[in-house]
Amino acid sequence: MDLKAQTQIERRDPATVMRLSRLGSLHQCRLSFMRQLTRRMAHENWAFSRPKFDIDAKGVGCAVYTAHGPERAYSLVAFAHDLPPEKRSDRVIADAWDATFALFDGIPSEADIERLSKNVPLQEAGRVSESELSLSRANRSVRLWSHVVDALAAGQQPDLEQIYQVGYLMRTTAVYGSGKFGAADREKVADRPEVYAPFQVEMLSVFLTRTFVRDLVQHMADAKGGSRAVKLDPDIARWLGIGNSTGLGMAPFIVNHPILFNNWIMAREKAIARVRSLESASESEVDQFRELFQRSQLSISWWRSQHPIQVEKLAALTADLDTLSDYLDTHALTDAFPWNRLMTWSETALSTEGQEFLASLILEPYGELVDGLATCMADSQAQAFVIDGTMSIGQARELIRDTHGWALDLDWEARENCARAWYVSEEKLEPRMGERFEEPIAEYEQPLAPARDAIAAYTLMGEWDESQTVAEFLLLCPEHRHTLRRVQMSRNAPYGEIRDNTIGSAVLPIDMLRAKLSFFGATHFDPRSDRWVRICMYSGAPYPEELTSENADFWVYPQVPV
Template structure:
């Protein structure tokens, strides 16, 4: 850890057995350690200037544009391609083949040949071919009703309906943001040590923020007038995310550990604060009120989810008393606040976590440097099968609890569909394909390993020579000591498993808010809402945690 030389005091970390449960992961909120926030700090620190050297758009907003900026001594460019998409082809699904707009984050400033190449390939997305100068590939569809409303208003010489901007929150939503070598783009390893791009998904977050900027320019171009600045700031960039994101958390245990460890360490540091000064107390009060306003503005069509938001909103009003100036003037006030919410819902608890971290950048921001995974799994091998058994008992007891033979404990299976190789979740006893199951059943595998271990200890490699099918479980158990937050401690093939919880966890680390679940396996979200605009990259602008509509 970069800040190991002067580590602040901290309380004990919350135990992985509490933190790494699906229901809690599905209650997470963005924090100041979220990757979008880190990217914005970086842009602010460098006083980044966004140029637009190319703008070749017709009156209806179809054409291409190039944006460039310098970051950490390198130049990057977003090439944006806007197309006329027939309504019947507009779908958020991964299996779509055409989109309103397509994007490439390019390493450097593209010349005419590269621009031509990207214009040809980016709209093809997965069917295109890309090179190592292409860092990120993405696409986005319009929110047709809001985009049209804004255009109509601007063309009529007025500002658009503020209420609609508040309710929708974005002009376009991305349906994929590909990095790390997909379809021939650059491997992350090639750029992972560049200043500004060291953090997880940093290049993707830069792309998303630039896409948001492009959507503002595009609507103003087609509308023929400028949007009010406050309205524009509230227009983030939407995203539709499905099951493809869920296996990532299972397949990158060290990364998941590092994200969670940074967040939990941040919490433990602020909990250890003995006393707060007046400015900190006031700040917490402002943020608590802002969170309340944000919850009020968070409206979704799904009745169940709206009811959950409403409950949280109600509960939060009661919880705010814990953050009164009086309460916060006592000894170790943030520890007291966390203790007090242990009886509340996980939604309340996780909102409190995100809130308490927010005002204490000087204590926690250094932890963002620990969230990448530069080395991969790095744990010493276990001496023998007896040690393996002990490690399972010590760290993986959660995996031994379910009876995986019971239908409800194995009722779902993860697989990859032939259609665009989309990850999906099937019903084991109804759908075809269970024999081709993807290995996300970590808990079941650990239990099977445990049951297969010999009474007499032997070397792990001798055991695996006879039982090669248990190698994945051995790997995961081996990691458990060094990476305590690496494993989702739930049964991911149970009938009760809700993938949406995994999506929310990952998206909250990106910095997403306004989760708008469309089923238990895909969601829409908003990114960059309230974030600084391209001409607002100063320190004061980085105050957009759970934004409220300010128009």
């Protein structure tokens, strides 16, 4: 493959990309964090072991799974519990779970396991140490769990159609890292190559959790069925991912981390632009694209949701697949700049959901061109938080016009434009969103309305001489410090700001959730309201003992049955 393009197609305009309706339509891609991890582990020949599996016939006990990298090891310490049905809840305020986990930095001693056994099952009520890198918990998908246990115990394989429909035996309700509840801060591991990219610690925890869940369901089937029980078919087991229930607690992340989120979006947009800039595609590249398109059609056919918004988007995506299929039947992708032609065509032929699906898919044949961008996705710009007080007010206002010009004409006094307010729950210290004019929450509002705040600062600065400095302005108006900091960040982070109103009556927090989760590599988004969503992770991925360079990447696309 000739990596040198004759023409350089520019990245898409942030004004287009950073609308919530588009961010809420993003799909996983080569740069997704799960796929980065599996590629790395296969390339570096990581080894895996299970030094401890002490679980009784009721499914209660402890297990340890260790991943051995080139320089370091990481161990998942898992605790299985016999949870009464009435205590099973996906809510973050639950206090008991079917399984709880910690990712240990290294290989734990028996003393470490004993210490963790007294704290990890308590989750937020317990405390861990800087030897732990993450803390998590999960509940069973009761109906599918019972089906798989009963089938295996009776000497039969579980119904594959039910597995396709649900996708997981357990779903996590939180995977905490970065200093939560005493765990190690991100800075402790940030310079390690294997976890330098974002969320690699959490993705490793989920990868090992999936293996534990498979082993646990097999253990329970063996205990129930005795000699009649059979082993779960590996080809069926592969389609058991790990579910996740994610709510409002995650939504503010992409607002609170503009540099980091810019880096994610920028990497993806650079990748898309690089592929669009290729003058031609080889026969093998086109064949791979067409194969993965067919495989993705099967995956999308398994995608289910009952939420009206997602039902509508799925209907549009299904129609888009038919439209794209017709296009591919009549276009050989042998013209000049085939990927740019395809993307340009999609802008009028497909829905936003279909456009972003296609944008991810065209990257697949070009790992050599795309995968290196993963090194740009972490946030190493601590200096970006330092406000440049020498900037003139005129320059600051120009930056606001560039990033938030769409918001200048909004009436920020109108109720519909400031209907919501973000605050932090006193009970769980988690972000929440409420109705500003119906609940007494305004005085507790968090700075999660960057557009409104930017326009307020812009308007006030309009009363100043443009040659005066930001330092002079902030000396008298310190309440605008957070806005001026973000404004200056936008110089190097064009994709750092959402180009929509995050407190308007029409805002859908699930768009923020999906934007972040797509970069994790999540699939089959299933909103349960406009404020929380269920997803599936690692469905189709090889298990540790199966992982090779040949299966470490395209596992996200199911094989089309012959």
